[in-house]
Amino acid sequence: MSAVASTEPRHRALGLTDAEYALIIEKLGREPNEVELAVFSLMWSEHCAYKHSKKLLHTLPTEGPAVVIGPGENAGAVDVGDGLAVAFKVESHNHPSAVEPFQGAATGVGGILRDVFAVGARPIAILDSLRFGELSSRRSGYLLDHAVAGIAHYGNSVGVATVGGEIYFEAPYEHNCLINAMCLGVAPRDRLTRSAAAGVGNRVVLLGALTGRDGIGGASVLASAELGEDEAKRPSVQIGDPFEEKKLLECCLELLERGLLESLQDLGAAGLSSSSSEMASKGRVGIDIDVDRVPRREPGMEPFEVMVSESQERMLCVVEPDRLDEVLAVCARWDVRATPIGSVTDARRLRVFAGGSLVGDMPVEALVDECPLYDLEPEPPHTPLYPAPAPQLADHPTGPEAILALLRSSNVASKRWAFQQYDPLVGSRTVRRPEAADAAVLALDCDGGTGALAVSIDCNGRRVACDPYTGTVEAVLECARNLACVGAEPLGLTNCLNFGNPEKPHIAWQLIESVRGLGDACRALGVPVVGGNVSLYNEGTEGPIYPTPVVGLVGWLPEPERAAGIGFAREGHVVALVGPYAPRLAGSQLAKMLGEPLEPLAPVDLDAQRAGIELVRRAVREGLVVSAHDVSDGGLACALAECCMAGEIGAHLELSWNGLAPTLFGEGPGGVVVSGPAEGIAKLGEIAAEVPVLRLGDVRGDALVIAAGAATLSLSVQDLKTAHEQAIPDLLT
Amino acid sequence: MKFGVVRFPGSCDEVDALRACRRFGDAELLWHADRDLRQVDAVVVPGGFSYGDYLRPGAIARFSPLMEAVAEFARDGGPVLGICNGFQVLCEAHLLPGALLPNTGLRFLFRQVEVVVENSRTPFTRACARADLLSIPVKHTTGRYYAPDEELDRMEEAGQVVLRYAPGENPNGSVRDVAGITNAAGNVMGLMPHPEHAVDPLRGPTGGAAIFSSLASSVPVAA
Numbered sequence: 026m027s028a029v030a031s032t033e034p035r036h037r038a039l040g041l042t043d044a045e046y047a048l049i050i051e052k053l054g055r056e057p058n059e060v061e062l063a064v065f066s067l068m069w070s071e072h073c074a075y076k077h078s079k080k081l082l083h084t085l086p087t088e089g090p091a092v093v094i095g096p097g098e099n100a101g102a103v104d105v106g107d108g109l110a111v112a113f114k115v116e117s118h119n120h121p122s123a124v125e126p127f128q129g130a131a132t133g134v135g136g137i138l139r140d141v142f143a144v145g146a147r148p149i150a151i152l153d154s155l156r157f158g159e160l161s162s163r164r165s166g167y168l169l170d171h172a173v174a175g176i177a178h179y180g181n182s183v184g185v186a187t188v189g190g191e192i193y194f195e196a197p198y199e200h201n202c203l204i205n206a207m208c209l210g211v212a213p214r215d216r217l218t219r220s221a222a223a224g225v226g227n228r229v230v231l232l233g234a235l236t237g238r239d240g241i242g243g244a245s246v247l248a249s250a251e252l253g254e255d256e257a258k259r260p261s262v263q264i265g266d267p268f269e270e271k272k273l274l275e276c277c278l279e280l281l282e283r284g285l286l287e288s289l290q291d292l293g294a295a296g297l298s299s300s301s302s303e304m305a306s307k308g309r310v311g312i313d314i315d316v317d318r319v320p321r322r323e324p325g326m327e328p329f330e331v332m333v334s335e336s337q338e339r340m341l342c343v344v345e346p347d348r349l350d351e352v353l354a355v356c357a358r359w360d361v362r363a364t365p366i367g368s369v370t371d372a373r374r375l376r377v378f379a380g381g382s383l384v385g386d387m388p389v390e391a392l393v394d395e396c397p398l399y400d401l402e403p404e405p406p407h408t409p410l411y412p413a414p415a416p417q418l419a420d421h422p423t424g425p426e427a428i429l430a431l432l433r434s435s436n437v438a439s440k441r442w443a444f445q446q447y448d449p450l451v452g453s454r455t456v457r458r459p460e461a462a463d464a465a466v467l468a469l470d471c472d473g474g475t476g477a478l479a480v481s482i483d484c485n486g487r488r489v490a491c492d493p494y495t496g497t498v499e500a501v502l503e504c505a506r507n508l509a510c511v512g513a514e515p516l517g518l519t520n521c522l523n524f525g526n527p528e529k530p531h532i533a534w535q536l537i538e539s540v541r542g543l544g545d546a547c548r549a550l551g552v553p554v555v556g557g558n559v560s561l562y563n564e565g566t567e568g569p570i571y572p573t574p575v576v577g578l579v580g581w582l583p584e585p586e587r588a589a590g591i592g593f594a595r596e597g598h599v600v601a602l603v604g605p606y607a608p609r610l611a612g613s614q615l616a617k618m619l620g621e622p623l624e625p626l627a628p629v630d631l632d633a634q635r636a637g638i639e640l641v642r643r644a645v646r647e648g649l650v651v652s653a654h655d656v657s658d659g660g661l662a663c664a665l666a667e668c669c670m671a672g673e674i675g676a677h678l679e680l681s682w683n684g685l686a687p688t689l690f691g692e693g694p695g696g697v698v699v700s701g702p703a704e705g706i707a708k709l710g711e712i713a714a715e716v717p718v719l720r721l722g723d724v725r726g727d728a729l730v731i732a733a734g735a736a737t738l739s740l741s742v743q744d745l746k747t748a749h750e751q752a753i754p755d756l757l758t
Numbered sequence: 759m760k761f762g763v764v765r766f767p768g769s770c771d772e773v774d775a776l777r778a779c780r781r782f783g784d785a786e787l788l789w790h791a792d793r794d795l796r797q798v799d800a801v802v803v804p805g806g807f808s809y810g811d812y813l814r815p816g817a818i819a820r821f822s823p824l825m826e827a828v829a830e831f832a833r834d835g836g837p838v839l840g841i842c843n844g845f846q847v848l849c850e851a852h853l854l855p856g857a858l859l860p861n862t863g864l865r866f867l868f869r870q871v872e873v874v875v876e877n878s879r880t881p882f883t884r885a886c887a888r889a890d891l892l893s894i895p896v897k898h899t900t901g902r903y904y905a906p907d908e909e910l911d912r913m914e915e916a917g918q919v920v921l922r923y924a925p926g927e928n929p930n931g932s933v934r935d936v937a938g939i940t941n942a943a944g945n946v947m948g949l950m951p952h953p954e955h956a957v958d959p960l961r962g963p964t965g966g967a968a969i970f971s972s973l974a975s976s977v978p979v980a981a
Contacts, residue, residue, distance in 0.1 A: 268810030446868070
């Protein structure tokens, strides 16, 4: 026991304020006992109660014709036709991963899978959004290495394809890495299930792994306070068992398919406490739990420990008594442990029993719905929140030097080192593999559907740090462009808001501006937000992370064979730049490498952006272009290089540029590099209306050649590939 | 012609294999705890992590009731194809010679590879010609084939090395670039590449189709 714990009142040690504690006493009509205090402290933590973000999240658009399940359930879902729905969600596992990156990342994947099969959908794809400090730091290399290995271990073993993702390296993540995992699942629309407990007298059955002491206090302590020097606050991190999860997944889907469950909920943060009280709250009922019936991994566990344990691979379901035997038989066939641990009551209370006596008795509404919500107190910063990045480039690189340096930079470099450790194929839905197209494309024919899903995950935290509103708008636009490049229209969006301490005015300002940008961009594109996750307090003594609102966008396309790839395809094809693209060096990867301070971004015309996205989508769907690639990190020069590398073919282009011109290296939303037969590109120009279509040149030879008047920049595709593909392995050795 | 695809707890690619088989014949899943092979004409032991594979890939699966039936089926000359984890299981069950060791890179590795058909006179490759190149993906952590030199010499002599990684393509350090082998009788084959993920042009190269079509055409049609 640390000295802090012995002098501080217990509620404060558990993260509750004095006012919150007084409110708990008022709700109970007495002082809480140990079990109740543990349960309240978790249910009223930021992680479970969203007490600093809930009001903001209510400003987001959540309705649309395709929405089947909106925010508030384990995962959101949209209709994709043919009686099918797609459920998806992104969630963070940042703090556990900073402590133990392999298990932190692995259990992050496990948790998001359970969120998806909890609504009755079969998980079909995983994407990951990772942030680390610069790879010049040994610790960042270690975190990357182990986090990727953890994702691979869990995702591969469970048999769910990892189809995409992104990794960025920036100094502000050095002491606070971000591990966000997104999962998509597919289900017949009428089989989607909700988590509301129903039917007084029904049995509450715990499925899956044994309950141990792992992760106790994880939710409130880890995700609701800064990770400081206080080692005593660091709990044991959860350990993942993908085999247990695989059995649990198949077992739950069979139980749902046979119609044996009234409701289903995963055990995530705060374990039994949150799953049982949230099921009771949604069903407007009560639940009794006998902790003595919960199968344990270790002896001597206190009732409160059983209630808050975050042991992985567990689910809670509600079963009608006369179906219990059938449920237990299905579980036995899958070798999944199933234990009736309680029942549904009409008391609207969560009651905890141990050894025949009542050890906790709490009103469900107080636990789930009556945590005080806080208004943020925002204040725009008057001085820069973040220091200028450390320069990584000599003062005046030439054009070719800049391209190669950008391709070698960890943010732009190929992430093949990571994704070749993941299985992108299992399930046989994958039509476009990682690095082949801007968005992952997953055919629905296996599931009785038509067409394909497209999914992309994105956020450039440095640009959000430059300008929280515009940077967040850009993240949504980039996902939408990624989808357009494979011919998909967006159906629904999920997000994970990774920010610093919201009790600090500048962080509050970042959060408010970012959510405003998210809402505006979604409204402009007509995309509903169907779910999300918030991870706050991502800061330590070294300062906050870059604000990182990770956006996951899911869409649908009719003809997967027409989904355009990144790579130029054929000698003689015409190359064009489509869209309202006005690049600037401010906030670019090149500016970062030159050590420039973070500067505000140019405002974005959302109508023009939407028109550009729609044009690209139409061009891909009509087969006018065969390749389409969004211009993003590293600007047009890097986008063109990526098209050459992916197609293993050169291109000759004419562009006005001079030195480190914004044209080549600047960044901004709206640009897409396309290629196709001359007649296709001509047709594209005809239907473009007000959207700019700039013919750049043609696909040719084995070098990227960019001419501007007398000056010519020429780099062989092989040299580009060497720089791009070797960078991460070299940085890690 | 009916394929049976084994499902262990922890199998991952069994539905993929089932779908691939159905392009060439009937197919159904066989449950690990059963002993009944349901009168299938060929058995596919698919990829994945049978029983979690925490001990050693395939080490537990070989003891399953179904595998006893598969071993008997193989001894009677029935064709058995083991893919990835299935290859590991068949080696553990001593239905195939040699063993699969951790990749030299010690990591899970996904990659599209080219394999060379070394022997086209097997029930699994009869639709190919010798020296054909097949493009098929690999994805595994424990795929480095090993057998002692004398054993390999014997196997090569007998035509048991059926598939070899093309020059420069060996993803895992397999001895002599071995990608797929048969038993001495020629009716049991194991390979690390995943032919079930290479049968549909929409999803990528189709180098795996020849394996399934060979197998389908090897089984005599019942009168």
